[in-house]
Amino acid sequence: MARGFDHIVHAVGDLDAAAELYRQLGFTVGARNKHPWGTHNHIVQLPGFFIELLTLAEPDRMGGDGFSTMFAAYNRDFVARGDGLSMLVLESNDAAADEAAFRAAGIAASSAMRFDREGKKPDGTPVQVAFTLVFAKDSQTPDISFFTCQQHYPENFWNPAFQKHGNGVHGIAGVVLVADEPAQHRAFLIAYSGAAEARDEGDGFTIDLPRGGIAVMTPQAFRDRYGQRAADTARGARLAALRFKTGDPAAVAAILAKAGIAFSPLKSGAISAAVLGATLLFEP
Numbered sequence: 001m002a003r004g005f006d007h008i009v010h011a012v013g014d015l016d017a018a019a020e021l022y023r024q025l026g027f028t029v030g031a032r033n034k035h036p037w038g039t040h041n042h043i044v045q046l047p048g049f050f051i052e053l054l055t056l057a058e059p060d061r062m063g064g065d066g067f068s069t070m071f072a073a074y075n076r077d078f079v080a081r082g083d084g085l086s087m088l089v090l091e092s093n094d095a096a097a098d099e100a101a102f103r104a105a106g107i108a109a110s111s112a113m114r115f116d117r118e119g120k121k122p123d124g125t126p127v128q129v130a131f132t133l134v135f136a137k138d139s140q141t142p143d144i145s146f147f148t149c150q151q152h153y154p155e156n157f158w159n160p161a162f163q164k165h166g167n168g169v170h171g172i173a174g175v176v177l178v179a180d181e182p183a184q185h186r187a188f189l190i191a192y193s194g195a196a197e198a199r200d201e202g203d204g205f206t207i208d209l210p211r212g213g214i215a216v217m218t219p220q221a222f223r224d225r226y227g228q229r230a231a232d233t234a235r236g237a238r239l240a241a242l243r244f245k246t247g248d249p250a251a252v253a254a255i256l257a258k259a260g261i262a263f264s265p266l267k268s269g270a271i272s273a274a275v276l277g278a279t280l281l282f283e284p
Helices: 015-024 066-080 095-105 182-193 219-226 249-259
Strands: 005-011 039-046 049-056 084-091 113-120 126-136 145-151 169-178 204-208 213-217 238-246 271-275 278-283
Touching: 005 066, 005 145, 005 169, 015 039, 015 049, 039 066, 039 169, 049 066, 066 084, 066 113, 084 238, 095 126, 095 145, 095 182, 126 182, 169 219, 169 278, 182 204, 182 213, 213 219, 219 238, 238 249, 249 271, 249 278
Parallel strands: 005 049, 084 145, 169 213, 238 278
Antiparallel strands: 005 084, 039 049, 113 126, 126 145, 169 238, 204 213, 271 278
């Protein structure tokens, strides 16, 4: 069964500045959270999906565990090369089953790893949230980390109040990867996503998921379609863009103009903006 999107990590050097920029973009941004291995984050929720703005704020807290090496150190090294979309995460209903499937496909990068932390409701009441992650690896893609995430207390995490945004964004349409040779990543992404197939697009392919879709295209196709320079593919494929569903892209354009954030209107009616090493697409 195909796995829908769970979240994406937007790794940054200055977390406070990134949170403020997302607020200027019209998003509702959650409080600052801390992980035991030294990373801090802010969450931007959409229905069934979230953006994790993240930085390594306390490197002295890193240890030798899997979360320190595969999560904290990975994002530290990623940000050393620049801000951007560093991790693609799909939802999981059964982490153990995901691990078995990844091992059978030859793409497993870890055993199932669980962590718990304290969250807060809008009124400040503390609640428990917990997640189990299973990592997969595409050896040709060192600048994207892939894993699935099983949420054990989803009722404590998801909150409709946090999913209302001043820019009118109400859902995730998909993510866009750029690769010099998209076909090289097709088999991995099908195995990782659990999808049955991918649709050829001429300059790449698309994998449709229960929530969102993964599009892979060449850097030139990305520039032609979205009016933005693609992420650097010198080290391999990159996560280049997030596609948001919004009711009125013109209203988004007004918010960006007021904030002094450069954007490009597209022939499709969408708005594209390059921020913090990523392209954000606001689509009607």
